[in-house]
Amino acid sequence: MPPLHSVSVAGAVVREDGRILAIRRADNGHWEPPGGVLEPSEDIEAGVRREIREETGLHVRVGPLTGVYKNMKAHVVALVFRCAPASGAPHLTDETTGIDWLTPDEIEARMAPAYACRLLDALTPGTPPAIRVHDGRDLL
Numbered sequence: 252m253p254p255l256h257s258v259s260v261a262g263a264v265v266r267e268d269g270r271i272l273a274i275r276r277a278d279n280g281h282w283e284p285p286g287g288v289l290e291p292s293e294d295i296e297a298g299v300r301r302e303i304r305e306e307t308g309l310h311v312r313v314g315p316l317t318g319v320y321k322n323m324k325a326h327v328v329a330l331v332f333r334c335a336p337a338s339g340a341p342h343l344t345d346e347t348t349g350i351d352w353l354t355p356d357e358i359e360a361r362m363a364p365a366y367a368c369r370l371l372d373a374l375t376p377g378t379p380p381a382i383r384v385h386d387g388r389d390l391l
Contacts, residue, residue: 257327260298261286262334263373264311266352271370272341273358274306275349282349282361284331284369299332307341307350317373318381320365325387333373363388 261284264272274285285306289298296313303311311334320329341350351357355374358367365385372381384391 258289259286259327259329260289261329261331262299262303262311263317263331263370264334270352273351273353274347277346277348283366306344306346308339309336309341310338312337316380318369321384322387323384331369364390
C-alpha cells in the first residue's frame with residue numbers, strides 16, 4: 252500500500268505594516284506559521300480560519316494560495332495562504348507559548364528554513380504559488 256498523506260493548512264497573516272504573524276508551538280517549541288491538519292470534512296479556507304483562530308484567537312480573511320510544501324519524511328502536504336487580520340487580537344492559547352509579528356529578517360532568524368520559506372514566499376503578491384519539498388527542517 253502506498254504511504255498515506257496528511258494535508259495541513261497554514262496562514263501567512265500579513266499586517267498592513269508588512270509584519271507577519273508567527274507562533275511558537277506548545278508541542279515542540281518551534282516558531283512556525285499558524286496552521287495545522289485539515290479535518291476530513293472541512294473546506295480548505297474554513298480550515299485555515301479555524302487553525303489560525305484556535306492557535307492565536309485572531310480572525311482572518313483568507314487570500315490567495317502562496318505555496319505548497321511537502322515534508323518528505325512525514326508525508327505531510329501543507330497548503331499556505333496569504334491572509335489578512337479581520338478582527339480580534341492575537342493571544343496565547345493552549346497550542347502556543349509565543350506569538351509575535353515578525354519582519355522577514357526575524358523570520359529567518361527564528362524559524363527553520365522549511366517553515367521560514369512558507370512566510371517569506373507569501374510576501375510577494377501576484378506571484379505563482381511556490382512548490383517546495385523539505386525534510387521537516389531544511390529544504391531539499
